[in-house]
Amino acid sequence: MDYLERHGIDYLYHMTYIDNLASIIHNGLLSHNEAYRQGLIEADISDPNVQDIRANTVDPCYDRPLHDYVPLYFSPRNPMLYRRREIQEDIVILGLDPRLLSEPNIIFTDGNAAASETIFYTDISMLERLPWNSIRARRWTDIEDGRRIKCAEVLVHPRIEPSRIQVVFCYSDKHRETIITAKQGTLIIGRVNRDVYF
Template sequence: MIQVGRIKWFGGFNTQRGVENNYGFIERKGEADLYIHKSQVKCECSNLVAGKLVKFDLGFHPYNHREQAQNLELLKLSEETACNVLQACFEHQDPKIWQPIINRYLSMLSANEIKDQLIKKINSIKPEQQLSLIESLSPEFLCSPDLRNIRDSLPTDKHLQICKKMLPADVNGQISQELREEIIGILDSGIHNIDRELSETIGLFIPEHPYFKKELGRDYLNKFGIKYLYHMTHISNLNSILENGLLSHNLSHQGGFIKTDISMQEAQSWRTRWHGHVPFYFNPRNTMLYKRRDLQDEIVMLGIDPMLILEEGTLFSDGNVAAVATNVYHDLAMLEQLPWTIIKGRSWNDEDPATKQRYKIIMCAEVLVPDRVNVQSILKIFCRWPFQMPAVRELIPDCVNISVEVNRSLYF
C-alpha cells in the first residue's frame, strides 16, 4: 500500500562503527518511525535530507519482519498525478501535504466519492484546520449541495467568503436558487460588518436584500460626510440614557428621567409639535451650545449612528425646527437640497445681520426620531477635556460597548 511521509534522517557517519549509515527513518505521526534501507531507495540517497517528502510502499524486513519502507522515491506534490499517491497525500494529517493536492485528487473522483472523502477528511482533522480545507476547495466542489451542512458550520463571515467563490464569474450570470437561499439565510442571521469588497460582490447578485439596501443607504449618507448625528446632554443624564436609551421630550419628562435640563426653555413652546421625537444635530457646534457654553465642561456629546436617518418615521430639517422658516422633510432625496456648507460651518458670523440670523438657524439643522433611540445606536461619547473621561467611563455598564473620546472641535 502506497504511503507518503517526510524523511526524519538518512545516512550520516556512524561513529561507533566508523562507516556511513546505509539506512534511515521516516516520520510517522502517532506511530513509530519507519525504517528505510538504502537498497529500497529508488532515487539519489544524497537527496534524502531531513524533512524531504517521499512516497513508498509499506512492506516488511525479510529477516526481522518489522515494517519498513520499500520502493522509496521523492515526492513532488506539484507534479504528482498518480491517484493512489494523491489519495495517500489527501489522507495524511499534515496540511502541507494534503492541501496542495486536494483539488487534483478530488477531480479524479465521482460526485458521491467526493462527498464521502470530504466528510471523512473533515471529521479526521482539527476544527481549526476545517476552514483551511474548505477554503482550499475549487468552486466546483464547494457548489455541491451535499456540502451545505459543512458550510453552515463555518463562522458567518467565512461562510459568505465561501459563497462568494460559488457565485458566477459574470455578474449577469444566473445564481442558483439554493445558493440564493443560503446567502439570504446568512444575512438574515444578523451578521454585521461584512468586508466591503465581499459586500459589494454579493450585493450585485442579491441587491434586493435589506442588508444591501442598508449599505446603499450608508454610502448615500457618506456622500454628505455624515459620520455621526449628535445629541448633547448634561453628564448627570447619562445614567438614565444608558439604561433607557434616548427618549423624546414627552417621554423623558413624563418619566422624570432628566436630572439636568440644558434645553432653551424659551424655545420649547415653538417646538411642541416635535416633542414626540428625539432631536439630533448634524453639527453640535451651534447656537444652542453657544448659549450653554458656561456648562460645556458638564456637557457630553453623544455620537449617534447616522443610519437612524434611514429608519421609518425619521425626519430631518434644514434648520432649527423652532424657527418658522425651517422646512422638515421625510424624503431622503431632499438631503441633496440641504445647504451643507452652512450646516457644517464653524461660524455663523456675517456682515449682513439677516444672513447671520439665517446661518444661526441653518446650523441647527436637525434629525428627528420618533419616541426613542436604543443605546445600541450610541457609537461614541465625546468630552471636551480628558479629565471628564474617567467619570463618563464609570457610568457605562460593562455590557454596553461605547467608546469615550475627547474632541474639543465639537465645543467652543
C-alpha cells in the same frame, strides 16, 4: 448608505448634561415628553423659552408635537451649544449611528425645527437639498440665516435605543471616570474632542 458617505455624515449628535448620561445609556434617548413623563431628566440644558416654542410646534409631516421626538443635530458645534458654553465642560455630545436617517418615519430639517421658515423632509434622498456648507461652517454669524441653518435637525419618534449610541464626546478629562462608569458593558467609545466645543 451612499447618501451618508456623499455628505460625510459620520454621526448624528445629541447634547446633554453629564448627569443624564448613565440614564440615557441605560434607557436610550427618549422624546422630551416621554423623558419628563418617566422622570428621567436629571438636568435640563435646554432654553426654556425655546422649549415653550417647541412645545407648541407640530411637524408638517406626521402632525406630531416636536416634543414627541428625540432631536439630533447634523452639527454639534452650533448656537445651542454656544449659548451653554459657560457649562460646556459638563456637557457631553453623543454621536449616534447615522443610519437612523434610513429608518421609517424619520424627519430631518434644513434648520431649527421650531423656526417657521424651516423645511421638513422625510426621504433620505432629500439630504441633497440641505445647505451643507452652512451646516458645517465653523461660524454662522457671517452666513445669511446661519443661526437657524446651523441647528438643522433630525427628529426621531419616539425614542432611540442605547445600541445606536456609538461615541460619547467630552470637553476634557474632567468626567472621564463618570463616562467609563456609565458606558460599562457597552461598545460605546468615550473620547475627548475639543473640536466639537467652543
